[in-house]
Amino acid sequence: MEVRTRFAPSPTGFMHIGNLRTALYAYLFAKKHNGKFILRIEDTDAERFVEGAVEKIYATLKKAGIKYDEGPDVGGDYGPYIQSQRKDIYLKYAKELIERGGAYYCFCDKERLDSLVDEKGIKRYDKKCSRLTEQEIKQKLDLGVPYVIRQNMPTEGESGYEDLVFGHISVPNNELEDHILIKSDGMPTYNFANVVDDHLMNINYVIRGTEYLSSTPKYNLLYDSFGWQRPQYLHLPPIMKDAQRKLSKRYGDANFEDFIEKGYVPQAIINYIALLGWSPKGNEEKLSLEELEKMFDISGISKSPSIFDEQKMKWLNAQYLREFSLEEFNGLAVPFYEKSKVKGKYDYLKLSGLLQNRVEILSEIPGMIDFLEEFGAFDSRLYEHKKMKTDAAVAKTAVGGALEALKNAQFNHEALMEALTRKSEELGIKKGQMLFCVRVALTGKESTPGGAVEIAELLGKEESLRRLEYSYKLIE
RNA sequence: GGCCCCAUGGUCAAGCGGUUAAGACUCCGCCCUCUCACGGCGGCUACAGGAGUUCGAAUCUCCUUGGGGUCACCA
Secondary structure, three states, X not given: OOOEEEEOOOOOOOOEHHHHHHHHHHHHHHHXXXXXXXXXXXXXXXXXXXXXXXXXXXXXXXXXXXXOXXXXXXXXXXXXXXXXXXXXXXXXXXHHHHHOOOEEEEOOOHHHHHHOEOOOOOEOOOOHHHHXXXXXXXXXXXXXXXXXXXXXXXXXXXXXXEEOOOEEEEEEHHHOOOOEEEOOOOOEOHHHHHHHHHHHOOOOEEEXXXXXXXXXXXXXXXXXXXXXXXXXXEEEOOEEOOOXXXXXXXXXXXXXXXXXXXXXXXXXXXXXXXXXXXXXXXXXXXXXXXXHHHHOOHHHEOOOOEEOOHHXXXXXXXXXXXXXXXXXXXXXXXXXXXXXXXOOOOOHHHHHHHHOOOOOOHHHHHHHHHHHOOOOOOOHHHHOEOOOOEOHHHHHHHHHHHHHHHHOOOOOHHHHHHHHHHHHHHHOOOHHHHHHHHHHHHHOOOOOOOOHHHHHHHHOHHHHHHHHHHHHHHHO
8 A cells, every 4th residue: 555644734833943844754655665745724713824934834844845745735636735724624524423323522611621620720521412312403403503513432441552662552541532623603723623634535554743642542543533544653852952852843943944044955954854853774874855865775774762962963964065066056056155244255166165164054154254344353372382383472573574575476276375485484484384374464363264365366366465454463 | 659661981872691881072182284274193981879680780670769651621
């Protein structure tokens, strides 16, 4: 049978990393088994709906390279793929379920429900309306008393199932509450809609977060009541912000879009989150989506929560950045040059050549090149470098010499290097000392993307000499 | 609190009864080198605790501890 998985987000805002990973795994699992991946929008809660959230979901999935075979904007044989457009379907099935004894009308109002609080302050429905006679129900219905439809749970025994990652899960039936299937506004709750839709859309592998691990028996009971075949389940451990807190949009934690803005490439984000909660068989960790599609395997999924480590994602991002051609890298970097002080000045391609393997995420760029436009007094201790064996005294010699050497030099790489090398020999200092001091004198920075020659070339003759003179005076 | 689940370095993690307990990120050192970075080499750091089972336990069982999830007319 063809594998069919789905990603069923609710449009309540941005797509955060945890959701994206769930989508990714569902996608990878389907692809691995030559199956289909479906996108379904779960918008049965009108109150939580956020304008533009659906479009954000489409855009994120697209940018991430996660292609769905069926979905609201691409169609398919099992539509509509937006739950709010399926309202009538749920009601029909809910009524069928009532006939089958798996559910019942409930007319209890809020006051009564609120009174059902146990000594620990936990509310729990007491099944009162499940005991209503047919006449009573008909009467209330005819009178137009507002109602909800509740699932009728067994009160004894246990319900269990085999989760593909967690193994056997079993819950005592008396823990299962008669939760609401159809709300008083006629809309289904997640509890009902997800089961009906998964069945109707032929979803045979349900992949989702562990928050559903212990409520899955309820859903299975629904499948059973309908006489439908249960799907296989695959629950995913959460991604944590730290040991205690889950990554969430509530804390304003990074969502996909934010990372893109910070200068991460989609491939790196996808690669990283694929590795959060799953590990490949081999030791290779830098994996493309295509490779992941082939390698993905349930056996590599872990059961315990994992903490999101941006440091490692940064490292991966750096790996991807270095792999691009200079032109590709430059294309990605330009927006960040435009945001920096060097906007419009300097040859971007040249800057990219210096920056490509010094940058981990693109947003570091402005901070790394601002010195090209910002120059002023700095501490002469910057000239001290243990390995170079330099200090202010050496610097004075070097910078003074450089000033002479460069007055008549051509400002291209070769000529600059030659002039400075010759001068250092003349002065009896090491070439490294000369270059180090000149670089500091030129930039006033402890470290820079590029050495003395490269920076002098970038700054040009006039500016370089001006800075050298300034720095020379500064040493005195 | 009830119920469900989880537990290997700081982090991601391999491991499936016998291993010197992989690998990656981070950090540190060395090499390369005009600083930094890249690259190369090397290093530090882990089986939560306690009982069992077994010739032998990170691996199996139980308890403790710690952590997560869930108990909505939210998904």
